[in-house]
Amino acid sequence: MIPEFAQQNVKRTKGRYDVSNQLFSRAEELMPGGVNSPVRAFNGVGGKPVFIAGASGAIIQDMDENQYIDYVLSWGPMILGHAHPHVIKSVTERLALGTSFGAPTDMETYLADILCTRHKSVEQVRLVNSGTEATMSAIRLARGFTGKKGIIKCDGCYHGHADSLLVSAGSGLATGGNPSSAGVPEEIAKLTHVIPFNDSEALETLIKENQDIACFILEPIAGNMGCIPPQNGYLTKVREICTKYNVVLIIDEVMTGCRVAYGSAQEIYNVEADITCFGKVIGGGMPLAAYGGKKEIMQKLAPVGDVYQAGTLSGNPLAVSAGCATLEMLPKEAYTKLNDISVTIVKEISNILTHHNIVHSTTQVGGMFSVFFQENAPKNFQEISKLHVAKYSKFFHKLLDNGVYIAPSAYETCFTSLAHDADMLNLTFKAVELAAKEL
Ligand SMILES: Cc1ncc(COP(=O)(O)O)c(C=O)c1O
Incomplete structure (x- = not known):
């Protein structure tokens, strides 16, 4: 109505x-x-x-x-x-059955299936509550998987407010310094290296000079300094470099995921991430996000692996039903x-x-x-x-x-x-x- x-x-x-x-x-x-x-x-x-x-x-x-x-x-x-109306109906029906159980529900598997079906690079996912949690956890996973500490991000890209990512950040921090926020220890900020967006040469040079890089986290279409699309061939080159130097490529599709195309930015630019972060659209306006990737990497996560990440409200039934209902309306x-x-x-x-x-x-x-x-x-x-x-x-x-x-x-x-x-x-x-x- x-x-x-x-x-x-x-x-x-x-x-x-x-x-x-x-x-x-x-x-x-x-x-x-x-x-x-x-x-x-x-x-x-x-x-x-x-x-x-x-x-x-x-x-x-x-x-x-x-x-x-x-x-x-x-x-x-x-x-x-x-x-x-479809989202309201789904959430209302779900609401009557209870709001949170802290135990598995069938809808979580349904949402995981939708995300894996839409994204070639995603074989398994973990549901979380916000984009920040998704990117923060993806970085921990990349570090756990590679045993390395350094991360690379682009100037003006925003990946949520985890300490490691508040360095040269966009969005509300676009006018800030480095680290972009007080309260981020310099020792942590030092592990984050910053390069310009759309500059694959800078990426290769930095990786060559530094043996301790676990991952490169990237907005495939920058959206936190205005909308800045990748230049022709940029993402392909980024993929090649990360593969060549064994650096985990985290594509942060919190903003672009299921928004710019059925298979997100990765479909448009024909590129595959090692780990992809989702948020926003996949929660249909409720607090929901996710990160996912190849099984080999995702199996490092607890309870199967030794990288810990958990959440009382992760995969919350109301949020998941809003997300599934939204994605059902998006062929x-x-x-x-x-x-x-x-x-x-x-x-x-x-x-x-x-x-x-x-x-x-x-x-x-x-x-x-x-x-x-x-x-x-x-x-x-x-x-x-x-x-x-x-x-x-x-x-x-x-x-x-x-x-x-x-x-x-x-x-x-x-x-x-x-x-x-x-x-x-x-x-x-x-x-x-x-x-x-x-x-
Ligand atoms: C690309 C990107 N990553 C991560 C985040 C953080 O998401 P959240 O605000 O849900 O923590 C945002 C938020 O705008 C974002 O645009």
């Missing part, structure tokens, strides 16, 4: 955020920064966050009854749109449709900005896209211009005031869903037109 507010066209009480502002003041008293995850505080774009009352399909409504066409989608998971054809939606959006936004003589570039893969306010789309973190960041914040607020909610940071990608229909797109383009005029 679609709530009444979502059945109407997007409705505005333009520029009024009174209830959200009041709620934020109280939240700031009780929670650091008033939020439970930093980017939500709007520090990247200035201003105060809107508080969300509910959502349906591609529309999200705040506590002042402003409605927005949502291109954040809970930072990626809501690929079907919000409150999809191969769904990704063609999603890609078409994103292509239309990016093309029309670009037309409007060009019409207004606004320097920009765009990137897009499947259900992810970005608009950069610079002539050439960046290929790595260093190429993101300060001008883009400043202009993006203005663009964000103009869109917000006109009923379109894009990522509240220049360093984040935007997402599309299957619920973004032609009407939503037309309303989006009207808002972009208004924003472009004022820019």
